Amino acid sequence: MASNMPDDFDEQFLACPVCMLHFRDPRVLPCLHTFCRECLQEWATKQQPLECPTCRTQVSLPDQGVDGLRTNFYVNNLLDFAAAKKGAEPGVPCQVCEGNVEGSKSWCADCAILMCESCTNLHRKFPYSKDHEVTSEETLKAEEGMSKFHRKRHCDKHKNQELVFYCESCNALVCTACTVVDHRPGKDHDPVEIATVAQRRKEKLQSLLQDIDPRLKEIQASVKEVERKLANLTPSKEAATDQAKAYFRRLADLLQKRERDILSQIDEQCRADGKALQTKKETIEFELAGLTSAQTFCQQAVEHGSDVHILEVGNQVQTRVETLLAKQLDLESIWSEFQFVENTTVVDFEKEVQDFGGVETKIDASKCEVVVKPAVQGFECVARLTTTNQEGRPCVTNSKAVTTNMKDPLGTDVPIKLKMKSWGEWEILFVPKLAGNHRLEVKVNSEQVPGSPFDVEVKGKPALTIGRKGSGVGELDGPVGVALDKDGNIAVVDKGNKRVQIFDKGTGQSLHCFPVEGEKPYGIDVDSNGRFLVTSFRKDFGLRRYSTEGKILGTVKPDCMKKPLGVAVLKDGRMVVADNIQKSCLLLQPDGSLIREIGKGQLQEPVFVSVDESRGVMFVTDKGAHKVFAFDLDGNLKFDFGKQGGIDGEFEKPEGVTVDPAGNIIVGNAGDGRVQVFGPDGTFIRKVGTVQGGYASGVALSPDGYVAVACWNGNCIELYRYM
Template identity: 25%
Template sequence: MTENAPFLSDETNYTDFWLCSNLTQFKVMASKKLYDVFSDNFLTCHICLHEYEDPRVLPCYHTFCLACLAQHVAASGSGGNIKCPVCLQEAPVPPGGIEKLVRNFFLSKVKDFMLTTENKDKMCGNCDSQVAQFYCQDCRHFLCENCRQKQHDAIKILRGHKIISASDHDKQVQEEMDARLFCDKHKGQQLIFYCTDDDVVVCRDCILTKHNKHNCVDIADVAKIHKEKINSAFNHLSKNIALFEKAESEISKQQKYTTDVVNKTVTDIQQQEADIIKEVQRISAQLIAEAKDHAATHMKSLEAEKDRVQLQKVSIHSTCEFAKQLVQHGSHTEVMTHAKNIQARMKELNNVRPTVQVKTIEITFSKGKLPADFFGRVTMLEWIDEFESSMKNVWDISCSQSGTIYLVSVISCKLTAISPSHEVIFQVDVPSPRGVTVLSDDRLVVTCRDGCRVYSSSGKHVKTFGQGDMSYPQGVTLDNNGHILVCDMNNKCICGYDAVQYNLINKIGIPMCNNPRYIAVLPCRDTIVVSDSDGHCVYGVTPQGDVVFQYGTPGEEGSGDGYLNYPWGVCTDSVGHIFIADQWNHRVVVLTSDGQLLRYVVGPEQVSAPAGVAIDIKGQLVVGMYGGKVKTFRYVY
């Protein structure tokens, strides 16, 4: 028989016998009201959501109707396995099929027992208003006299059902509960023994035949022992419920927090939408007004020109009309009186031509190009992990391809390697270690008081280089060519070394810095990112020392956009984001590859005095803090 699996074997498992024999303990609390409570949960199949019909127990000890299990297995197409619909645990179908699953006799008897106790509460299952006098064994319903005659027996197909009195039904159920289980192989023989060799309950005849050489004991004795064991295991296991309830509560809190966060984010987006619409409407109204003002000015000029032309036209017209009337109707005296003047006037007007200045204008709208993130962007930050390092203050942090995290601290004078499971792999003494980086083959470079030390991945000191080249080596990283770059704080320069012979290749001056500390290199270009702690700035410089960007206000600390407060560690990710440990603003600032503020990815709610930042093999942000705590975050842009 398979251990811990409630499948039927040739004999009945003793646990079912024990459950049935203890059913009478429920007598003291049985009533129809209690049955209704049980029926809502304890006696309800989780598949069909009705009361159990032929309940069967799975190895995970969840119970379902046999027919429901058969349909579930057929629908799932799992073949030889049964996946519990409640806990999703899989178990093999027992030999002989689903029908060989153990019957939950206990539940069946509890149901019948509760329905048959306390006659005063036992009502007709049809009308629910009259006391039941009969019980139909086929319908499995109690009936009053009226419902039996006028409804049940009136239906021709139901007339053949076996109906007994309610009192006889009570007696049958009581006898069934009080009776012991009988052996299905030896008729009339009670299962009163337990075979310790086969872990099955047997009858007297079973001992004489199949189990004659086995150790068989009285079932009452072994049941008592196992009751104590089960009770002890129950007491221990039930204590875990509180742990799961606590975990469930914590998840619920996280769900509520997530809901609150997304609601706030949605509100912020909607407010941004409203603000942008308002601003767009303001700008639109302004541009429309400007266009109309331009048109009005031009129209005023055209109107003045039009008036001038019209006046000239009126002068010509009136002169022509006077001349016409003079010729047609004037006397000789009148003609001669105006002859010279009218002719001179017409001659003058004949030389006048309408002069229309070409003032056609174009009033157009030039559409501006919107930045890709003009509206904003949604990002997600997920707190993945945290642990307390043995260091009081983390100065720098680096991650290897194998997932190991390396920490250094000037105060503790230690280099510590932490495994992905937060176990200390090694810890070695280093004189005032300030920076750490991992080479491609998992060698380590640690900057310290006596230069740059090279360690193996197991923590063995291999070599020291850089003595005499630098005054105060601090941050260290690799460039895109695999060269080692070291920031010399006192000399305000970056020294480059080859990673094989550790020979000095070049020096890059960074005179704009007050106290250059830590460095990182953008993966998509050769720009070196330098943190200037006392200058409250971060710079991007080329290998030639040219400054390509500056973030922060030199010499001025602050917490607003464009300000830093003693920036410390820096790092970059695979797509070119720049991460800055903005130490005393208690946040991590993210810049684009050209030094523009992208967002604050981590704030005072998550970190306190961040010092070291690194990107691990999974692309997650690892933050080391002065207090010695290390946290890992997953961020999505």
């Protein structure tokens, strides 16, 4: 950063961190870091969303893009000042007459030229330039020269007018002419001299500067504390290692393997603690760097910025500093020393050799945590145990210290396998044979962990059934399309009741519903903004967009659309609609205009559609052909699979379709209710289940591994464990 002394310019401050050249049209990001306009434009083309090249803060560009960012006039002034100082040195000619190499020079801020004394005198006599701001060589060399050296700002509309007023109603700098024309004082405009407004803004920034110092000291102290603990980490490791070696030397050959295991645990503990402390230090230093950078920028603006500069960047500086000061920081660094302990005497080693030694980290059973995952009959199910120390940080312990027990509804023991997954993380694995409530007891060091014994509800097949026949809250009448909303809850097209109903993903309780237009609502999907897209056919057919609250936002009904059924929306807002009468799929722009028809002449009765964007493939169920077709988004047929039949891998009027993260295809049959899974190439993998009523319509896959199936005849939604 440049110092207060003009002779002490730091050339690095005048250089863009990206191109390492002097700034060209410097622009300020919201994080207060400055870059060349061209460098930012190039950076923005390579990265979405844009991140600051210096601090990695994500940046939301204005509508005008990089051109909408504020100009760093303070840097511009420094560049002008540096250029003028260099030009005033002996041996540099006048930029007007190109002579007077040795004479004193002056700088015209309005014309941005360096002039000798003779040209300066003439410049001041010409009518058009007599009012220009001319800085003498003495001022350039003076200690306070930099603070007085400011580039004038002129009105974009009235080019010869300097910006001297600030319209507080419009938050805009204006010239005298603007106060007569566009910003005339009155109820809509309030132009004030910029010095008055700039002084208020400067006082606010000065107040913020006072708030930065205490936070800086707090963060710096935290960094020192982490460094102290890091310094003690290696000696602690070395002491524990020495103790372990002395102990295992007495156990000779039988203990050599165990010795290596314990040394590995010590090293792992050291690496884990070292990584945690180093990460903590880097996190704190990162916050320190951000706040220090903001402080320096704010201080330069207050001490050297012109009124115009203050008004240009003051709000931005204030927002950045207030954001940093309000940010909740965890400055505590927690680390408890570890040591080697003798769990077993040498006399007893023969019978307990597998449990000899260990890395003690003072596990606190009261701080340990067990998370019970959803359990389904016949599947390997898991509960996760985290063993922690007194500070609540995950730490390793011996498997002997963890004991578990589970009983099924009949009181029979359920076999359990305990597996260390990662440092301080354990998996409690079991395969329940019965549905119903199971009891899981977990102890650490013979003490019950909080919540033990746990109730584990084991679901049968399906894992959850939602809804029943009716028109009330939580009731359904002919559910068809199903999708997951932005929160992972289940959104269902309740066709008979002409509404969309949202159910809680965990409990199945109805959260809310909203009516939809059109005689026969059918398909549904959710865009990246959480808005619902719902199709309907027959009278008032079309594709409608609804807000998350259910307010209609618009209708799409291009001329090519006749009977829209299934719909899938892509991340970029494009939509694919299966049109049953057109016997094709319509790829539409976000505004509903047609891009292309896909599958014309190949599809007989398309119903639902799903897009695997990672591979650029869309899958369409063809109810009439008893097949699933795969097209790319250019309309080319990639492959199809299936034929009519009732055995595994065959279809009876397929309808619902979705794709899992691995590219596998899940398809529901309307003819017999089977829900099947196929590989990315269409090869049959397995059957998920058969829905009640024998009619599986729309299907959707939840993030936690359940398939939601709309049961048309059963008037419900069934959830099956999938992963």
